Amino acid sequence: MSYIIIIIGxxxxxxxxxxxxxxxxxxxxxxxxxxxxxxxxxxxxxxxVLATIVTYLIQNYILNAFGLGxxxxxxxxxxxxxxxxxxxxxxxxxxxxxxxxxxxFLPLITTNCAILGVALLTIQKEFNLVEGVVFAIxxxxxxxxxxxxxxxxREHVDMQNVPKGLKGTPIALIAAGIxxxxxxxxxxxx
Amino acid sequence: MNQWKNFTKGFIKENxxxxxxxxxxxTLGVTSSAINGLGMGLATTFxxxxxxxxxxxxxxxxxxxxRIPSFIVIIAAxxxxxxxxxxxxLPSLYKSxxxxxxxxxxxxxxxxxxxxxxxxxxxxxxxxxxxxxxxGFSFALVLLGGIREILGSGKxxxxxxxxENYVSLIFVLAPGAFIVLGYxxxxxxxxxxx
Numbered sequence: 001m002s003y004i005i006i007i008i009g010x011x012x013x014x015x016x017x018x019x020x021x022x023x024x025x026x027x028x029x030x031x032x033x034x035x036x037x038x039x040x041x042x043x044x045x046x047x048x049v050l051a052t053i054v055t056y057l058i059q060n061y062i063l064n065a066f067g068l069g070x071x072x073x074x075x076x077x078x079x080x081x082x083x084x085x086x087x088x089x090x091x092x093x094x095x096x097x098x099x100x101x102x103x104x105f106l107p108l109i110t111t112n113c114a115i116l117g118v119a120l121l122t123i124q125k126e127f128n129l130v131e132g133v134v135f136a137i138x139x140x141x142x143x144x145x146x147x148x149x150x151x152x153x154r155e156h157v158d159m160q161n162v163p164k165g166l167k168g169t170p171i172a173l174i175a176a177g178i179x180x181x182x183x184x185x186x187x188x189x190x
Numbered sequence: 191m192n193q194w195k196n197f198t199k200g201f202i203k204e205n206x207x208x209x210x211x212x213x214x215x216x217t218l219g220v221t222s223s224a225i226n227g228l229g230m231g232l233a234t235t236f237x238x239x240x241x242x243x244x245x246x247x248x249x250x251x252x253x254x255x256x257r258i259p260s261f262i263v264i265i266a267a268x269x270x271x272x273x274x275x276x277x278x279x280l281p282s283l284y285k286s287x288x289x290x291x292x293x294x295x296x297x298x299x300x301x302x303x304x305x306x307x308x309x310x311x312x313x314x315x316x317x318x319x320x321x322x323x324x325x326g327f328s329f330a331l332v333l334l335g336g337i338r339e340i341l342g343s344g345k346x347x348x349x350x351x352x353x354e355n356y357v358s359l360i361f362v363l364a365p366g367a368f369i370v371l372g373y374x375x376x377x378x379x380x381x382x383x384x
Binding site: 023071 | 211212214215216218219259262263266267269270273274289292293295296297298301360363364365366367368369371372373375376377379380
């Protein structure tokens, strides 16, 4: 039962992008087309889950064990940067078509706050490893969901006759606000 | 370079939020009130200035290829300093900013200034650049936080302006952040054009 609460909570009620404001940069930056949004969503999902598992293990078996909790921020960001590099190298070798699809998004992911944010939240909420993995996967789905819906909206907005001053970023932000309002309808679900 | 120009550019001309549209996560996430925006802005300013100074000092020792990871480690060190100081001296502010303090590490503004400015300029120019961009960021956050707080809870810096019966709560909730920032950017664009 608690897993269902984690899943629904992370995907719909506390959506990582629209309610917690993590990962806004890719949300605004690569949401002009649905196809790129799917690529970015996939790349983030992959790194997010991997990073959460690794940082969880490091936090509990190295930092906590040796009383180095204050190094958390530095260690986590280095792990994420190294992981992104590693994923890039492995993908290039093992699955060139997947590298073709996700490659351009990978370098951007290091500075995506969704990754570090979810890693830190997993520690803060004191999840165990399985709950942490479920939490990471749900957040990855939530991120991809928000990104893809928003890309769909933007493809339509770009074709409309928007007032001159609101063109570009402003109208995208207002559309995101209305989308966030729609997601508020889910509050109270858990 | 003209240092006065270097200092004033961050407020309107190269404002990191309104013009460059960087660092959106903390901009939207912590601005439910003006005081939170101010706290976040000043914390980021401290990290920006210190990271810019250190990076411009060590820039000639860092090999080109490992430049970005080295910058990130320097930035992360100063973020940890801010985090520990805030936890000790401003625990209530630290609690309300929450996750966004450690997330200064991945704020694109800080890394952006390190890469675009501090790695090419001397210490004094880099420090002024950090201060300028940081204060511009704080200005944007306080403005956004202030507007949201006035519309959403009828207060500014905890001074009540009008009765809570007339507020529209949506502005302090998540959608309000997007909508107010959208209109603010549109407004600033118009000012810059004319």
